[in-house]
Amino acid sequence: DAGITQSPRHKVTETGTPVTLRCHQTENHRYMYWYRQDPGHGLRLIHYSYGVKDTDKGEVSDGYSVSRSKTEDFLLTLESATSSQTSVYFCAISEWGDEQPQHFGDGTRLSIL
Amino acid sequence: DQQVKQNSPSLSVQEGRISILNCDYTNSMFDYFLWYKKYPAEGPTFLISISSIKDKNEDGRFTVFLNKSAKHLSLHIVPSQPGDSAVYFCAASAIGGAQKLVFGQGTRLTINP
Numbered sequence: 001d002a003g004i005t006q007s008p009r010h011k012v013t014e015t016g017t018p019v020t021l022r023c024h025q026t027e028n029h030r031y032m033y034w035y036r037q038d039p040g041h042g043l044r045l046i047h048y049s050y051g052v053k054d055t056d057k058g059e060v061s062d063g064y065s066v067s068r069s070k071t072e073d074f075l076l077t078l079e080s081a082t083s084s085q086t087s088v089y090f091c092a093i094s095e096w097g098d099e100q101p102q103h104f105g106d107g108t109r110l111s112i113l
Numbered sequence: 114d115q116q117v118k119q120n121s122p123s124l125s126v127q128e129g130r131i132s133i134l135n136c137d138y139t140n141s142m143f144d145y146f147l148w149y150k151k152y153p154a155e156g157p158t159f160l161i162s163i164s165s166i167k168d169k170n171e172d173g174r175f176t177v178f179l180n181k182s183a184k185h186l187s188l189h190i191v192p193s194q195p196g197d198s199a200v201y202f203c204a205a206s207a208i209g210g211a212q213k214l215v216f217g218q219g220t221r222l223t224i225n226p
Contacts, residue, residue: 031211042216050211090156098208104156
């Protein structure tokens with residue numbers, strides 16, 4: 001299994017509070033990604049990173065920010081959580097090169113009340 | 114606008130028979146396709162992939178077929194085993210740089226003894 005750790009695994013918080021999810025990898029892979037999974041939508045890309053301090057937006061980036069200060073860590077922040085951001089969040093990593101599949105962590109279940 | 118579609122939310126197959134999961138896409142820029150398997154409370158696990166220069170790729174019991182003219186791919190599992198019961202996602206992206214995967218909604222496969 002790819003060395004990907006997501007923390008926390010579960011979190012319950014209130015609307016309007018800031019939330020930060022962490023993804024840590026031990027594979028030294030270049031690319032890191034954040035997805036959310038909601039019923040009926042599969043997984044949707046929020047943000048991704050192609051190197052330290054290099055990030056870009058995905059399909060559903062509104063309300064989210066990311067940071068990558070080290071190769072191994074990719075943080076996803078909800079500055080002011082809303083109930084629509086209740087979801088399961090997955091981090092993924094991939095190596096540089098064509099046809100390198102993404103490998104996923106086990107997810108963070110986030111509930112915003 | 115759903116660029117990747119899995120039109121069957123669920124599929125039930127008898128143990129030992131063939132399971133066929135289908136996926137359609139609309140974006141002609143996609144040239145790399147992947148299948149993932151997901152168990153509850155775990156992250157998606159990479160199964161098999163195919164690039165647009167091929168029309169078939171095999172890995173053990175799993176075979177992926179790509180029909181570029183129809184923008185259709187399928188995953189064949191032969192023979193099906195009880196441990197194959199899971200949700201299967203197809204995903205697509207353009208080759209090169211960061212993979213901005215677009216996922217289908219998933220198909221829940223149940224293998225009956």
